Amino acid sequence: MQENAAEENPTNVLESLTQMLESGTVQQARAMLNALHPAEIAHLLESFPAAKRNVIWELVDAENDGEVLLHVNDEVRSGLIDEMDEDELLAAAEGMDMDDLADFLHDLPATLIGEVLRSMDKQNRQRLEAVLSYPEDSAGGLMNTDTITVRADVTLDVVLRYLRLRGEIPDLTDSLIVVNRYDRFLGVLALSELLTNDPNMTVAEVINQDMEPISANMTATDVAKLFENRDLVSAPVVDDNGRLVGRITIDDVVDVIRDEAERSILNMAGLGEEEDMFAPVMASARRRAVWLGLNLLTAFLAAWVIGLFEATIQSLTALAVLMPIVASMGGIAGTQTLTLVIRGIALGQIASSNARSLLIKEIGVGILNGVLWAVVVGLVAVAWFENVAIGVVIAAAMTINLIFAAVSGVGVPMALRQFGIDPALAGGVVLTTVTDVVGFMAFLGLATLYLV
């Protein structure tokens, strides 16, 4: 069973582990835990409140510590690091890939960073410093330094013998990197070419020069797009002078893709990317309060608009009953357009040349759905309040708000982008503010003009 734990439903693993801990069968828990892959152990650790998490952390074999630490989120990681002594931390840092080690160093106490650096040989220290010199979310920060380089003028046979002598090839190596004597990138030698060509041929004869190297300054997002579009397993990274500085591998790119997807979903709810599910109540409440406060401001704006029409509501309270419907439908319709546009922007599919077509299409959709649901809501309102005029007013307000929702759904994210604000982060708040204000204004305004 232990061998197959990973194939099992992770929820079941979580339940079993909890039971083992509660029934005190610690040895069994330890065996089960360490049969898992480090990423799976990391997911499990994230599933427990801090107290239990530390108990489980003690059970993880020291040799897995480093890998597990790399897979938990930032908040959980700093909690676990606090539980470790210096020797354990130094042991965990050992054997980490350079890109992982660079990330890890950010979380270590300052005294320990010096110690880690001193424990490395000069070459590795220089490599680490190279990675550290680039931002974490750039190609340079993502790269690893475990490249195998070869010269263009040697034969494949020499390369084959060199590899056998070396005895080891880093994980996720699908190609060797061809450089000149100044470490300038020339191209790649795919392992598949190395294996299928006549060993007497030279590297220069089978080199792939189409593979463009990645600039160390490229953003992680662009790196991910490049890997996706070109189905890469690994890609060389060069500095501004075209000198090879490392390589990026698909496993790190997959993490970037997953993190970005998670971040957009969490950000839409005003949550930080690294939120620990079991963060202390106080810390969690403080972080979320900002988002609630921002939304409170927009709620007050909507309330102020309603306040302008208090007299109207006083004389016709049915308006108070119906008004949230107009605002809410605008918010829902606008969010649909917004979501589509944010995706288009993220994929680089929206520019000024096609924004107009998109706007026209979305307004069309807004009119169609506006009219459809205006009729439905209007009829219900007439039946409910036995008042034809109120049905006409809510139908008109609904149509107006759904058209505004379409316009804002396209306009808000494009405007936010112009101002350098991430539309995925702020788009929803701004949009629902517009649809609330317009919805209340249109409905109560029309009612004031025609109903009372």
Next chain:
Amino acid sequence: MQENAAEENPTNVLESLTQMLESGTVQQARAMLNALHPAEIAHLLESFPAAKRNVIWELVDAENDGEVLLHVNDEVRSGLIDEMDEDELLAAAEGMDMDDLADFLHDLPATLIGEVLRSMDKQNRQRLEAVLSYPEDSAGGLMNTDTITVRADVTLDVVLRYLRLRGEIPDLTDSLIVVNRYDRFLGVLALSELLTNDPNMTVAEVINQDMEPISANMTATDVAKLFENRDLVSAPVVDDNGRLVGRITIDDVVDVIRDEAERSILNMAGLGEEEDMFAPVMASARRRAVWLGLNLLTAFLAAWVIGLFEATIQSLTALAVLMPIVASMGGIAGTQTLTLVIRGIALGQIASSNARSLLIKEIGVGILNGVLWAVVVGLVAVAWFENVAIGVVIAAAMTINLIFAAVSGVGVPMALRQFGIDPALAGGVVLTTVTDVVGFMAFLGLATLYLV
């Protein structure tokens, strides 16, 4: 410039192409387009309304057609396929990987499917039928059949000579698959082992038997998790009898990850995964209408609750002004909890054993933020309406609603999962219904009891 088009901002490429088409420099547009990678051409095609899209599609070299079709979304693909004649479609299908071809067949007219099958040799037809026999979103549907298999008893030297004779290794091959004479999976031979070990050793001596094969019935989601957790480039797929049927490669897994991330974001807004940004207005409006209709039902429910308190509102219209604030803050706070819990469920991090701790923590956060913003809103209400009682009532209602929001944020997705409904799809609607109803009920109910 053309060589570097892909490195450029995709929005700039989009703008340049639009200009070229408008100024009639078609040759230039064609050259620019075909210098891009198929996935990039696919993204570009998606960026244009149908009429222009078809003009651009004509410009794409026939040799790129197949790859581009695989990268556009379903809706755009069927539009492009409608524009192609039989010969073009047959040409596009040629040379596709089996998994891609299986997907592609779903979109072809029935007459053509027969033709494609007839054009294949027996072996390939059997392979295709094997892929087609599994659901599209299972390991079997994702797999490719281009495996290179070797026997355990041969020496590495034999394998090396075999590969040279073969002359070609499929893309994304990081290991050969070791099978017995009945095609039963035994393990994998990593290319890195093949390259670093003594050629006189046998495959059996360097085989990796730790690599568990993937069952063809595993879901695509689980396949993606496995690849992520274990940093795989490719993995063998076996049928129920342990016989090798194919392999899955990381490029397809990356597509699964990206599609799932997109789907959750689009689904949260009630949009289908494959929505074409420039779908016809009518089709787009029809699809979105369902979601709007569903939300209208919940809006009517909230309106009905308000309707219960019409008399109270009549005597104190300030309540109508303030009531959306209570509902809206509950929705925002609840969505934060909901988002966290949905992520936890997706990662398998929430089970009955830790749900209680999570609930307690979220209620704690709800109380803290409830009290904080209750005080703020209460004070503003007192100042605005010069009525202390109304401030107390809104503060109490706010606290109540934020606690309910926390409970629903944990409870709603867990209950939906019990009923087999995807929490990411329906969670938001159900949650905001609860927070609207509870918000209006608490605020107007307390007001009825204590204010009028």
